[in-house]
Amino acid sequence: MNNKEFTSELSKRLGYTIKDTSDLMVSFMADFTQELQEGNTWAIQGFGTFEVKKKAERISINPVTKQRxxxxxxxxxxxxxxxTLKDKFK
Incomplete structure (x- = not known):
């Protein structure tokens, strides 16, 4: 399912126009992104948790040249x- 199909299906279920649904999705994604950039965690009940984590610096070695x-x-x-979501896919 691509973005256009998802927007169309969501608009049918909500009873909104496709434009209104698209605007709603853009607004949601902007808020979602802003919250994650601020370091907040997002938990959606029955779906899961989104969180930004910091990966530490590390040393990698190229296996061919042995360069670090x-x-x-x-x-x-x-x-x-x-x-809940995990149980649905067992």
């Missing part, structure tokens, strides 16, 4: 599904 490289720290978005 320093990989800088970075922020990574993580997702942990809820137990």
């Amino acid at each position: 490289m320093l990989i800088p720290p970075k922020l990574v978005l993580t997702y942990k599904p809820s137990t």
Whole structure:
């Protein structure tokens, strides 16, 4: 399912126009992104938890040249599904 199909299906279920649904999704994603950038955790009941974690810097070695490289720290978005969702896929 792509974004256009998802927006269309969601608009049918909510009873909104496709434009209103699209605006709602854009607003949701902007708020969602802003909260994660601020370091907050998002938990959606029955779906899971989104959290930004910091990966520490590390040293990597190229197996061919044996050259060592320093990989800088970075922020990574993580997702942990809820137990309800996990149970549906067993």
